[in-house]
Structures are given as structure tokens and as C-alpha cells.
Amino acid sequence: MDRPYLSVVIPAYNEEARIPQTLEQVVGYLSGQSYEWEIVVADDGSTDSTAQAVGKGADADSRVRLLSLDHRGKGWAVKNGMAAATGTYRLLCDADLSVPIQQVERLLPPQVPDADIAIGSREAQGAVRFGEPTQRHLMGRIYNELVRRLTVPGLDDTQCGFKCFRSGPATELFDLQTMDGFAFDVEVLYLAWKRGLSIIETGVDWYYRENSKVRTIRDSSMMTLDLLKIRWHHRKTTPAREPVDSNVN
Secondary structure (H helix, E strand, O other), rough: OOOOOOOEEEEEEOOOOOOOHHHHHHHHHHHHOOOOEEEEEEEEEEOHHHHHHHHHHHHHOOOEEEEEEEEOOOHHHHHHHHHOOOOOOEEOOOOOOOOOOHHHHHHHOOOOOOEEEEEOOOOOOEEEEEEOOOOHHHHHHHHHHHHHHHHHOOOOOOOEEEEEEEEEHHHHHHHHHOOOOOOOHHHHHHHHHHHOOEEEEEOOEEOOOOOHHHHHHHHHHHEEEEEEEEHHHOOOOOOOOOOOOEOOO
């Protein structure tokens, strides 16, 4: 098979209830596209039958791959999934498909310029949120303000689990990633910003899903501490730079 144009990296932990339908939808959509593709499911040490479910998907279509990992967190799974991917573009896609896979076209040329990173945003022009609880939305906006002040200025939504990286920047950034938990997104974008890579936000449709792995208060507190760790860890490894406006509406 030729090198895929698009790799879809799906981190998964105990997703036996959702992963079969997720794979069915992603495979079904991508099979109708003109480009080559692959799906890499990075299983973060699931204790249920997630791996078996993905194995069945791989048996049905060789473009689906299972990456079995020890349990260390979502960031760990994404880091390894991105390293295993081979596509020219590499999409991070949550297992619950809170952003439908069809939205990937909004992050790829020609709908966006050929940016180093294109991130799906729930705040950019054209974005629509469906069914999000008020408390979760409020906590998310507070956290994003902290992100803008402490790490990545100019981005309105760093936490949407729908981001597309060109292969070169993906290899460079995820190799430097140290955060194994939910704050990995911010760390990767912070590293990209400090290196002057181009980051584009584009509005996407986002659906709140029940049984989310995110616990609003607990995880927001931990992720706030992680912002300080990110600044401290990378303060000497990369040069500081002036903020840039990376939003494209």
C-alpha cells in the first residue's frame, strides 16, 4: 500500500461499548474518499474487550491497526499512536466521535491552508456545540483562559479532541511530549507555538457524549497544575517567542 494520505489516531481506554461503532463509522466514511488512509487505535492498557473489538475491525480491514500499550494515560496513548502512524497528515480523533469523522475535511487542504497543525475548535467561527452541560462549558472557558495566559496565547480552544498534524511536525512534537495525561494537548501546542509552527483553528460541530472520561472539576484542577509543569519543563529547552495570532475564521 502507498503511504497513506491520512492517518486517524484514536486513543482508547476501556471503550468496548463504543469502539466497534466508532470504527464502523470511520471506516465507512474513509472508504468513500479518494485518498489512501489508515486507522491506528492506541489501546491504553484497557482491561475490558477493547483490544478484541479492534482486532475484529483489523481482521475486516487491514487498514485498521491495534497498538497495545501499558496503561499510562491518554497523552501516552496519543504520543505512541502518532509515532506509529505513517500518514502525510495525522488526525487525533477521540473514541467517542464527539466530532464526527466527516469534519476531518475542514482540517485538510483545500478547505484550510497547508498549516503545520489544524485544530478543530468549538469557539471559532462556524462551530456548533450540541448538548453540552453549562457547568462543563464554563469550566472549559476558565481553563482555556489559563491556557492563553500561561502557555499558548491566541488559541480559543486547545482541548477539542480533533486535531490534524502534518507528518514532520507530528514526529518532532510528539517525540518531545512529556505529559501522559489530558494536558498533553497544551504541551504539544505550546511546543509548536514556541517553534513558530503555523497553527490554524477552524470551527467544527461538537457533540457532548455521556460517559466521557473527563471529570470536569477533578481533571481541570490537575490540568491547571500541569500548565505550570509545562512552562517549567520547557523553559530552557526552547526559546521564548512573541505571541502570534493563529486563528483563521
